Amino acid sequence: xxxxxISSGSPFERDIGYSRAVVDGEWVFVSGTxxxxxxxxxxxxxxxxxxxxxxxxxxxxxxQAGASFADVVRVTYVVPNAADFPLCWPALRxxxxxxxxxxxxxxxxxxxxxxxxxxxxxxxxxxx
Numbered sequence: 001x002x003x004x005x006i007s008s009g010s011p012f013e014r015d016i017g018y019s020r021a022v023v024d025g026e027w028v029f030v031s032g033t034x035x036x037x038x039x040x041x042x043x044x045x046x047x048x049x050x051x052x053x054x055x056x057x058x059x060x061x062x063x064q065a066g067a068s069f070a071d072v073v074r075v076t077y078v079v080p081n082a083a084d085f086p087l088c089w090p091a092l093r094x095x096x097x098x099x100x101x102x103x104x105x106x107x108x109x110x111x112x113x114x115x116x117x118x119x120x121x122x123x124x125x126x127x128x
Contacts, residue, residue: 008057010038010072021061028123032078034115035055047079047116051088054119055095062123071123072101078118082107088117092128 006021013020021030030076035050036043038057044050060069075096079085085105101121110118 004065005042007059009013010063011041020057021065021066026125028067028071028125030058030061030063030121030123032118032120033061033074034079034110034112034118036115037104043114045114046085047081048087048091050116051091051119054090054117058119058121059095062121064105065123065125067123067125069095069099071125072096072099072121073124074102074122076120077103077105078110078120079105080107080109084116 002023002025004023008020009044010020012018018031020033034043034057035053035067037053037056044053046126048086053097059069062071077085077088077092079088082105098113110116
């Protein structure tokens with residue numbers, strides 16, 4: 001089995017020493033992903049916009065891995081302010097509503113105070 005490392009080009013990956021995603025056989029592990037637009041390294045102040053950007057970033061990583069949201073089996077959400085989580089639900093439904101992966105939400109601090117949500121997913125690529 002081959003192991004493939006995927007990078008978004010984010011300086012965080014280089015500075016901290018991790019990959020945006022790791023593909024190991026049929027499994028795809030996408031690291032905790034925040035709402036930064038990696039092309040401009042900017043982030044919205046709006047939690048709903050951050051959730052949308054997180055999911056867009058994850059979609060890009062999944063595509064590079066030969067997978068999609070349809071392959072996601074588990075998702076973990078981390079939000080510093082639990083009261084913000086419902087504001088993210090429309091974006092979560094948009095990307096994962098039909099998939100309905102196993103999920104967990106944790107309320108905890110994130111590495112940068114501008115970050116209002118971080119999302120991590122695990123996917124298993126379907127044959128064919």
